[in-house]
Amino acid sequence: MPRRGLLRSVPPVHAQPQQLMAAIAAGDLDAFGELYDRFASAVHGAALQVLRDPARAEEVTQEVFLEAWRGAAQYRSERGGLRTWLVLIAHRRAIDVVRSVEASRAREERAARRELHEVPGPEADLVTAAEWADVRHCLEGLTPLQLESVTLAYYDGFTYPEIAAHMGRPLSTIKTRMRDGLARLRDCLEEA
Amino acid sequence: MxxxxxxxxxxxxxxxxxxxxxxxxxxxxxxxxxxxxxxxxxxxxxxxxxxLSDRPSPPPAGLREQIISRAAETRSVRRSPRRRLRVAAVAAAVLLAVGGGIVATQRGDDRMTAADVFAAADVRTHDMPTKMGAVRLGMSHELHMVAVDGRALTDPGAGMAYEVWWSANGRATSVAMFQETESVVVPMREGELQITMEPMAGSDAPTSPPLLAMPAASL
Incomplete structure (x- = not known):
């Protein structure tokens, strides 16, 4: 059994995502702690933004990290950085929770209360304020149809057929606006 | 679609x-x-x-410890490659040594399963009652392996698992861990085969009296 505690006073630092995930896949709890310390705020923030319920966001955060613990061997760095990987797992889980606990009508009301260009979420802290300003700026560069298709799906958990029905547009339009909206967002963020 | x-x-x-x-x-x-x-x-x-999700928000302080202890609980039995690999490596070495490894090595991997042992031509099986339910042991001289089928055992309780030891000269060596839904194979050795209940992370030496103790000669 590996000895823990006193004999290891300096925690290992895994600079590369692959190294960190390989250590976690081998059952290294210190490496897992490092993963948590680096990304817990990002994961929790992503869940809270969709759920707006601290208890549920905490649950999702726990599920995401335990999924990373069990699935560390499946991580492939070419599919994107660790932050992207974890944040998208958190988002998807949060959307699953919203769909199962919050009726579609409640989500419609909440979406309707939001101003078109308002993006929900906890108040940005100072560190990320600049980065978030870029995201907001780039969202504002989308066409109204792109913006609404993207935000109704991503922040309110609607499926694309629900959005098409809500907006009275063909399914193909919504699918296309989501895809070209994301492409425009990517281009804008790359310039920023 | x-x-x-x-x-x-x-x-x-x-x-x-x-x-x-x-x-x-x-x-x-x-x-x-x-x-x-x-x-x-x-x-x-x-x-x-x-x-679009980049709004970091620190989780409550207690969550870190909660998550890490949950991870620690699920570590050993489900994902202890070290322990399982060690058993597999010993098995492979034994197979090479006795020259009887054709059966296993032709499978394309060196992981023998309990089913392989129970299916061996010379297997001897023993159904052993314990206070946690019955354990079926299978021993093949040909394969030089012992299979431990724990599927009739009851749940050892939260955070607990079964650990298999070979004990000789007053010293017990851990050879495998399993849960009540699993079976494992361990290499045949001298001494006494023992099974105890241990915390999932595994123990360096048995911390509870054996549920079962079987001398190698009786297998």
Whole structure:
């Protein structure tokens, strides 16, 4: 059994995502702690933004990290950085929770209360304020149809057929606006 | 819509935004395995999707410890490659040594299962009652292995598992761990085969009296 505690006073630092995930896949709890310390705020923030319920966001955060613990061997760095990987797992889980606990009508009301260009979420802290300003700026560069298709799906958990029905547009339009909206967002963020 | 429908390709945007129902999501993921350009586009757009979530918010302070202790609980039995690999390596070495390894090595991997041992031509099986239920042991001289089938045992309790030891000259060496739904194979040795209940992370030496103790000569 590996000895823990006193004999290891300096925690290992895994600079590369692959190294960190390989250590976690081998059952290294210190490496897992490092993963948590680096990304817990990002994961929790992503869940809270969709759920707006601290208890549920905490649950999702726990599920995401335990999924990373069990699935560390499946991580492939070419599919994107660790932050992207974890944040998208958190988002998807949060959307699953919203769909199962919050009726579609409640989500419609909440979406309707939001101003078109308002993006929900906890108040940005100072560190990320600049980065978030870029995201907001780039969202504002989308066409109204792109913006609404993207935000109704991503922040309110609607499926694309629900959005098409809500907006009275063909399914193909919504699918296309989501895809070209994301492409425009990517281009804008790359310039920023 | 299925993975071969030309229209499935148009689901890329909703897929990235997590705006698909499970059936369409599965169809698109199947499509992805066959479509290299889609995989590339998904990989390119993913960081932009994640940026939509980029509002860090620290979780409550107690969560770290809670998550790490949950991870520690699930570590050993389900994911202790070290311990299992050690058993597999010993098994492979034994097979080479006795020259009887043809059966196992022709399988393309060196992991022998309990079923292999129970299926051996010379297997001797023993159904052993314990206070946690019955354990079936199977020993093959040919394979030089012992199978321990724990599927009739009861749940050892939260955070606990069964550990298998070979004990000789007053010293017990851990050879495998398993849960009540599992069976394991361990190499044949001198001494006494023992099974105890231990915390899932495994113990350096038995911490409870053996549920079962079987001399190698009786196997």
């Amino acid at each position: 299925n993975a071969h429908d030309p229209d499935v390709h148009s689901l890329l945007g909703p897929y990235l935004l997590h705006a698909l129902e499970p059936a369409e999501r599965a169809a698109f993921e199947e499509h992805l395995t066959a479509c290299a350009s889609c995989r590339e586009e998904v990989a390119e757009l993913r960081p932009a999707v994640a940026a």
